[in-house]
Amino acid sequence: MKTYRHLFFDLDHTLWDFEKNADETLRTLFELHDLGRYGFSVDTFIARYSEVNHALWRLYQANKIDQKALRSIRFTRTLTKLGVPEEEHPADISAQFTDLLPYKSAVFPYTHEVLDYLRDKGYVMHLITNGFQDIQHIKLASSRLTDYFVEVVTSEHIGCLKPDRRIFDHALERAGTTAAESLMIGDNLECDVLGAFNAGIDQVYFNPEKRRHFAQITYEISCLSELKQILQ
Known part of the structure; x- marks a missing residue:
């Protein structure tokens, strides 16, 4: 050998x-922003986010979008797909995700x-x-x-x-x-x-x-x- x-x-x-740590972080954000009031579950929120995030990472790795766009678009696109009005998207949700996620230890x-x-x-x-x-x-x-x-x-x-x-x-x-x-x-x-x-x-x-x-x-x-x- x-x-x-x-x-x-x-x-x-x-x-x-990453998936386990992101899951924990997204559950925290779901509760923090009371996203359940829009009629979807936390599992649906996580599943839709995962789909959007994976698609955007493929674009990022192909040099078609930059880091700033990836970080901001993934939440606006997720929430829009889930029917949350754009004017009601939490302005700080992307920054909160980036702040919380790296401290997870799984x-x-x-x-x-x-x-x-x-x-x-x-x-x-x-x-x-x-x-x-x-x-x-x-x-x-x-x-x-x-x-x-x-x-x-x-x-x-x-x-x-x-x-x-x-x-x-x-x-x-x-x-x-x-x-x-x-x-x-x-x-x-x-x-x-x-x-x-x-x-x-x-x-x-x-x-x-x-x-x-x-x-x-x-x-x-x-x-x-x-x-x-x-x-x-």
Whole structure:
């Protein structure tokens, strides 16, 4: 089996459980703004927000909208789709979401156990994330992940998004390593897996929902604990 020294992780949806943390935050906002008075449930609010947010993130990753637009549009569009009159949209709901979300601490099962194992095995670990720079370090601190990672490379700082090869090349340079001795672990087939492949880096596709696909990847796991079998 190939020997790796440096491990590059994605953060959201790979270690930090974005869906669970966003769910908690949206429930808080639903109650804070008494959105139930418009006749929809909190679960409907969350489901509609998730649909809108995922669509806008695809546009953001394609460089078709910027960070400011994504953050503001996702709530105006969600509430409009749910029938809330535009003049009654809470003006501060987007800022409140951004303020509350990064302090949530849910991570995927076995996250700390596996990271402890990998650190004890001598692997040097880093992050490569498309998440917004102003909140990534808060997320890491809130979920007790900060101390595991040597380099935190954000797309916003580099000026390009995964799967752009430049962010992977920059991460390798920052880490002082090569593609041959590196491994990328992430949940997104295009951003993480294809991006790493194009940079010559082996990949682990984290697929907890076991989605069917036809991509050629180095490794695939459905639970982070399986990394122990790959990285012994």
